[in-house]
Amino acid sequence: MVIVMNKQATDQDIQSLKQAIEELGMQVHISKGEERTIVGLIGNKRNVEGFPFTSFSGVESVVHVTHPFKLASLDFHPDPTVIDVGGVKIGGGNFVVMAGPCSVESREQLMESALAVKETGAQILRGGAFKPRTSPYAFNGLGEEGLKILAEAREVTGLKIVTELMDLENLELVAQYTDIIQIGARNMQNFSLLRELGRVDKPVMLKRGLSATIEEWLMAAEYVLSGGNQNVILCERGIRTFETATRNTLDLNAVPVVRRLSHLPVIVDPSHGTGVSAYVPAMSKAGVAVGSDGLMIEMHPNPAKALSDGAQSLTIPQFSQLMREIKVLANAVGLQMA
Numbered sequence: 570m571v572i573v574m575n576k577q578a579t580d581q582d583i584q585s586l587k588q589a590i591e592e593l594g595m596q597v598h599i600s601k602g603e604e605r606t607i608v609g610l611i612g613n614k615r616n617v618e619g620f621p622f623t624s625f626s627g628v629e630s631v632v633h634v635t636h637p638f639k640l641a642s643l644d645f646h647p648d649p650t651v652i653d654v655g656g657v658k659i660g661g662g663n664f665v666v667m668a669g670p671c672s673v674e675s676r677e678q679l680m681e682s683a684l685a686v687k688e689t690g691a692q693i694l695r696g697g698a699f700k701p702r703t704s705p706y707a708f709n710g711l712g713e714e715g716l717k718i719l720a721e722a723r724e725v726t727g728l729k730i731v732t733e734l735m736d737l738e739n740l741e742l743v744a745q746y747t748d749i750i751q752i753g754a755r756n757m758q759n760f761s762l763l764r765e766l767g768r769v770d771k772p773v774m775l776k777r778g779l780s781a782t783i784e785e786w787l788m789a790a791e792y793v794l795s796g797g798n799q800n801v802i803l804c805e806r807g808i809r810t811f812e813t814a815t816r817n818t819l820d821l822n823a824v825p826v827v828r829r830l831s832h833l834p835v836i837v838d839p840s841h842g843t844g845v846s847a848y849v850p851a852m853s854k855a856g857v858a859v860g861s862d863g864l865m866i867e868m869h870p871n872p873a874k875a876l877s878d879g880a881q882s883l884t885i886p887q888f889s890q891l892m893r894e895i896k897v898l899a900n901a902v903g904l905q906m907a
Contacts (some may be wrong), residue, residue: 578627609645640794646832660834664904665863666691671878673715683722689892716746767796807842816844836863
């Protein structure tokens, strides 16, 4: 349930209503937009059945929310969320590009990648220090050493960094180094991990699960939001279907669907979405055109020698060319790139 306040509602009106709702055993979420203020109610709706909310000063209407996700819903938060990552804004018409290798393999490899990312005008460096791999014999990342290399690259280039968190055990460690905590597809419904991320003062990028519906994806975001962390970025990275020509099926339908349902920024990962570097440029541009807030692209100085995901990684010259094309397209559709 949400309560819409009229334009004449005062701060005192809102506080009086908030107090009454809390006395009924409900949580309150207040969202102040340019045109109106929305008061969201969270909890057992039976507690408020028949309560005369419209008798309170400043109340315009009461709307029942049908979606199971509340805090992620546009009903609760009618204006797009803009997440500020140390001056890099994501959402609300701001377009970001996150790029870099799948894994941090060495200082030399990451620094070369970081300098190339910086030169193209991308704003955020990606790189995995802990890597979830299908095979236990594959390269699983450098761990804390990889995080230190990422932090050094940030110092040298000024880029913000995003890296994946795999488990609760390393939450404090990863949060110490990164600017954005990435939750991978396999952990999208790791609810104990999501609950803890709700208590962390870091933006969380939540990748869609391999076979997750959009509602399940938004419900996963709800776990983080309900814990108090309002800085959640959604990432469409492809879902598993019957098609075998690509690694996954990049579901670009998800972007406009999420736009109609949620205020959270949503970005597209064409690298994991296709698994084939030759398809990444086309799907990157499609991600811009469909209305996403950014892209996450894998690039590597030498993809043929990459320890993970070389087949879907662009070379530095390929990435540079793609960035030139993305800037033109983003400008054409009215998006702002730093």
